[in-house]
Amino acid sequence: MSLIALNNIYKIYNVGGEEVRALDGINLKIDENEYLAIMGPSGSGKSTLMNMVGCLDTPSSGVYQFEGEMVQEMDDDQLASIRNRKIGFVFQTFNLLPKATAQQNVEIPLVYGNIRKAERIKMASKALEDVGLKDRMHHKPNELSGGQRQRVAIARALVNNPSIILADEPTGNLDSKSGHEIMGILNQLHQQGNTIILVTHEDDIAQNANRIIRLYDGKITEDLNTKKN
Amino acid sequence: MLLLFENFFISLSAVFANKTRSILTALGIIIGVFSVTMMGTLISGLDKTFESSMSMLGRDILYISRYEWFGDMEWWEVRNRPRMRTEYVQKVKQRSKYALAVAPVMQRGASLSYGEKETRTEIFGTNEDYMKTITANIVEGRFFSQNEDRSGSRVTIIGFGIKEAFFGEKDPIGKYIKIDNEKFRVIGVLEKQGKFLGLFSTDKQAILPIGAYNRVFSKRGWMRLSVKIPEQKIEEGLDEIYSVMRHIRGLKPNQKNDFAINQTKAFEKNYNMLKIAIGGTGTFITLLSLIVGGIGVMNIMFVSVKERTREIGVRKAIGATKGMILGQFLMEAISICLIAGLLGLMISYVFSILLNQVFPSTLDMRLAGFSIFISILVGVISGIIPSYRAANLDPIDALRYE
Numbered sequence: 294m295s296l297i298a299l300n301n302i303y304k305i306y307n308v309g310g311e312e313v314r315a316l317d318g319i320n321l322k323i324d325e326n327e328y329l330a331i332m333g334p335s336g337s338g339k340s341t342l343m344n345m346v347g348c349l350d351t352p353s354s355g356v357y358q359f360e361g362e363m364v365q366e367m368d369d370d371q372l373a374s375i376r377n378r379k380i381g382f383v384f385q386t387f388n389l390l391p392k393a394t395a396q397q398n399v400e401i402p403l404v405y406g407n408i409r410k411a412e413r414i415k416m417a418s419k420a421l422e423d424v425g426l427k428d429r430m431h432h433k434p435n436e437l438s439g440g441q442r443q444r445v446a447i448a449r450a451l452v453n454n455p456s457i458i459l460a461d462e463p464t465g466n467l468d469s470k471s472g473h474e475i476m477g478i479l480n481q482l483h484q485q486g487n488t489i490i491l492v493t494h495e496d497d498i499a500q501n502a503n504r505i506i507r508l509y510d511g512k513i514t515e516d517l518n519t520k521k522n
Numbered sequence: 523m524l525l526l527f528e529n530f531f532i533s534l535s536a537v538f539a540n541k542t543r544s545i546l547t548a549l550g551i552i553i554g555v556f557s558v559t560m561m562g563t564l565i566s567g568l569d570k571t572f573e574s575s576m577s578m579l580g581r582d583i584l585y586i587s588r589y590e591w592f593g594d595m596e597w598w599e600v601r602n603r604p605r606m607r608t609e610y611v612q613k614v615k616q617r618s619k620y621a622l623a624v625a626p627v628m629q630r631g632a633s634l635s636y637g638e639k640e641t642r643t644e645i646f647g648t649n650e651d652y653m654k655t656i657t658a659n660i661v662e663g664r665f666f667s668q669n670e671d672r673s674g675s676r677v678t679i680i681g682f683g684i685k686e687a688f689f690g691e692k693d694p695i696g697k698y699i700k701i702d703n704e705k706f707r708v709i710g711v712l713e714k715q716g717k718f719l720g721l722f723s724t725d726k727q728a729i730l731p732i733g734a735y736n737r738v739f740s741k742r743g744w745m746r747l748s749v750k751i752p753e754q755k756i757e758e759g760l761d762e763i764y765s766v767m768r769h770i771r772g773l774k775p776n777q778k779n780d781f782a783i784n785q786t787k788a789f790e791k792n793y794n795m796l797k798i799a800i801g802g803t804g805t806f807i808t809l810l811s812l813i814v815g816g817i818g819v820m821n822i823m824f825v826s827v828k829e830r831t832r833e834i835g836v837r838k839a840i841g842a843t844k845g846m847i848l849g850q851f852l853m854e855a856i857s858i859c860l861i862a863g864l865l866g867l868m869i870s871y872v873f874s875i876l877l878n879q880v881f882p883s884t885l886d887m888r889l890a891g892f893s894i895f896i897s898i899l900v901g902v903i904s905g906i907i908p909s910y911r912a913a914n915l916d917p918i919d920a921l922r923y924e
């Protein structure tokens with residue numbers, strides 16, 4: 294059984310009477326501890342696919358099974374719970390709460406997971422330590438560099454020990470040095486057994502992954518195994 | 523439960539992040555809580571004043587005079603009614619079986635002096651029954667006797683305030699004071715009573731036998747009769763005194779009364795009307811400011827939800843349920859209202875302490891609790907729609923929101 298199984302998934306928007314097929318019949322299986330890069334031109338449906346996989350979006354048609362369970366049959370709270378426990382999102386624009394410290398930002402998923410304060414502080418510190426920000430815990434986002442902000446975001450994504458990290462162009466807003474640091478962290482997470490799904494425009498970033506799929510107009514045009522043994 | 527507290531602190535920080543904006547919009551709630559608590563404080567203070575004043579009068583006393591206390595008769599109509607006369611005292615006593623005491627009371631302003639000390643006050647001319655028609659007692663000396671009244675003795679019973687002003691700690695009994703330059707001997711002192719309805723002091727007065735009063739001052743002047751009747755028979759007593767008075771006045775059955783019998787009830791009726799007026803105005807101001815405040819809070823909550831659309835998207839992406847988002851924004855609205863309510867309460871508290879210098883006013887704890895409850899309620903009502911909107915945002919749309 295695959296961790297993620299998308300079966301003939303369509304996402305169709307209606308814009309001014311015209312049909313936009315953001316996802317146009319996607320079939321995709323992702324196993325545990327895969328390291329997948331999604332590439333493709335702008336507007337090809339990469340983010341839409343990510344959101345679908347992350348249980349944020351629902352398909353217009355098709356079947357999505359997450360750990361063998363039908364996602365369509367889950368209610369809002371169940372979806373929220375899966376996002377909270379199983380999935381960690383990393384966004385291109387970091388999306389940290391500007392008024393909260395790094396530590397508090399990282400704690401938020403734990404708050405929603407109903408974890409006690411003392412435990413939360415411990416887990417958040419550990420996650421920040423894992424991304425090399427031990428000494429920046431009490432800084433606010435505007436006191437951090439772009440790379441550091443993205444590391445806080447990664448800490449937030451992994452603090453709940455989710456099995457899947459979904460990163461939509463995590464290096465898109467960073468210089469190449471910070472970008473490589475971020476990729477270093479993602480590689481490490483992969484080695485620790487996490488499943489990583491990554492959207493990127495850059496080939497050298499995609500090279501970190503073991504598998505690359507290309508999207509074009511909502512369709513998968515290439516599915517490449519680059520596993521280097 | 524954990525989440526509720528968590529939410530509360532998240533909300534507090536959100537509220538404090540926009541202090542000025544939050545407080546400004548919640549001004550209505552501050553005013554609302556202030557007016558509801560002040561209204562309550564005012565009414566309970568009035569109640570206290572009123573009750574202690576009413577206890578000075580006594581429910582079992584009928585006050586017979588030319589005019590109704592809170593009547594709407596024209597002054598010239600009242601003026602055309604015949605005066606009360608001292609002879610009525612005997613007539614009422616003879617004819618009434620309910621009257622326990624009948625005292626004529628004449629009243630005027632006069633200047634009292636003792637040595638260098640001088641003060642203006644009210645003096646009363648009455649008979650030996652007077653003490654039965656008031657609730658104050660004699661604390662030093664005695665009241666005058668019927669003989670002293672008949673013989674026109676120049677004796678007086680002074681109020682506690684006069685005693686303090688003229689004699690301080692010294693014994694006033696047997697001393698002579700001057701009332702409008704006529705010498706009177708002090709034979710008694712009334713107990714301390716305080717102000718009537720917070721208006722005039724009952725402790726600054728002097729009581730004289732009506733015999734001496736008529737001789738020294740004019741026989742004419744305004745007079746009333748105070749009639750004490752049994753407390754259990756007030757209705758019957760009142761009816762009887764009406765017919766006795768009609769008989770004295772020689773009124774035919776078809777003629778209207780040309781006198782009035784007043785009771786403390788008249789005060790109560792008017793007082794209750796005053797209370798309703800205060801309560802009505804207060805409630806109106808309170809409701810109005812709470813509505814204005816509530817709309818203000820609803821408005822900033824809508825703004826807040828809009829401004830933080832992306833944040834809501836992020837929160838949903840990392841696992842917040844609809845209920846949690848709803849709770850967060852609801853808590854925020856409640857926090858604003860609660861803080862505003864507490865501010866209003868603080869202002870009320872300070873005000874009631876200041877006011878207490880001149881008027882009995884203490885902030886009632888139940889009222890304080892009630893106003894806090896109201897603040898929370900306003901928070902819930904004004905926060906529910908914006909919070910519901912926040913909770914039901916589509917996470918994808920929210921994340922895309924610029």
Ligand SMILES: Nc1ncnc2c1ncn2[C@@H]1O[C@H](COP(=O)(O)OP(=O)(O)OP(=O)(O)O)[C@@H](O)[C@H]1O
Nearest residue numbers: 306308313314315334335336337338339340341342
């Ligand atoms: N809410 C929406 N309404 C209408 N069309 C939409 C909506 N969201 C996405 N689309 C369309 O779906 C298509 C795929 O969008 P998506 O954001 O997935 O692209 P992307 O591959 O992530 O592009 P980029 O590299 O620019 O981020 C686009 O053509 C976009 O216009």
Ligand SMILES: [Mg+2]
Nearest residue numbers: 339340341461
């Ligand atoms: Mg995209």
